[in-house]
Amino acid sequence: MTIKTKIIIGLLTVLVFIQFFGFDNEIPAYEAKNDFITMMNPPAEIAQIIKTSCYDCHSYETKYPWYASVAPVSWWIGDHIEDGRKHFNLSTWGTYTEKKALHKLEEFYEEVEKGEMPLSSYTILHGDASLSPEQVSQLVTWVKSLPGVEAEH
Template sequence: MKKVLIVILVAFIMIQFFPIDKTNPPPTPGMDFLKIKETPDHVAKIIRTSCYDCHSNETKYPWYSNISPASWFVKNHINEGRKHLNFSTFAVYEPKRQLHKLEEAIEMVQKKEMPLESYYLGHQNAKLTDEQRTELVRYLKKVKEDTERNIMFNQ
C-alpha cells in the first residue's frame, strides 16, 4: 500500500511539470458580441460574469488551473466552450450562424444548462437568479429578432 501511495505521489508531482497554456488570444474589440450588439451594461455584466470565462478570449483562470490534472479539465472545458460559442469573435460568424448560436444560447439558458453546474463550484457569482436568466433570455431573443430582420433585409 505504501508503494502505491508513493507511486501516486510521484506521478502527481511529475504531471505538475506539464502546465496548460493560459495565454488568451489577443482581444478583438470590433468583433466582440457586447460591442457589436451594443449590449446594455446590466446585461453585459451578466454575460461577462456567467459566460465569458468559457465563451470568450477573456478567460480569467482560477487558482486551481495551476494544478494538474484539474488544469487539463479546465483547459478542455474552455476550449470546448469557445468552440461552441466565442463572444470575442462573434462578428466573424456569418449572420445565419449568429442566428443559430443565439438560438442555442437561448435554449441553454432557458433550460438552465448554462452556466454549467460544475462552473458554480468555483464561481458562485456566476449563478444566475431567475430574474437574471429572464433578462438574459429576453435580451438574446431581441438580438435574435434583429439578426433575423437583417438576414431578411439583406436577401
C-alpha cells in the same frame, strides 16, 4: 519500506511529474472590435450578466483560478474552456456570418432558458455566475428581442 509507503511515494511522484504537462492557456490574438458586447451593445445590466456568467468559458477573457494550474484539474478545465470557445466564442463574435450568429443567439437563449448554461459544475465554485430566475428572464428577453432571432422554432 511497506507496500503502502511505496504506493504513496509512487502516487506523489506521478502527481509531481504530471505538473510538467499543463494545458495551453495562452490567449490567441484577436481583435477587440469583434467582441460580442462591443458589437451587440447590450444594456449594462445584461452585459454584466454575460461577462459574469459566460466569458470565463466562452471568450478569450478567461480568469483562471489558482487550481487551474494544478494537473490533472488543469487538464479538465483547459478542455472545458476549449470546448466552450469552440461552440460559442464571444471574443470572435464579429467573425461569424449572420446566419451563424443568429443560430448561436438562438442556442444561447435556449441553453440559458433551459438552465443548461452556465454549467452547474462551473457555478459550484463560481457562485456569482449562477443566474437567478429574474436574470434568466432578462437575458432571454433581450436575446429574443434582437433582430432576426426566432423566438420559437
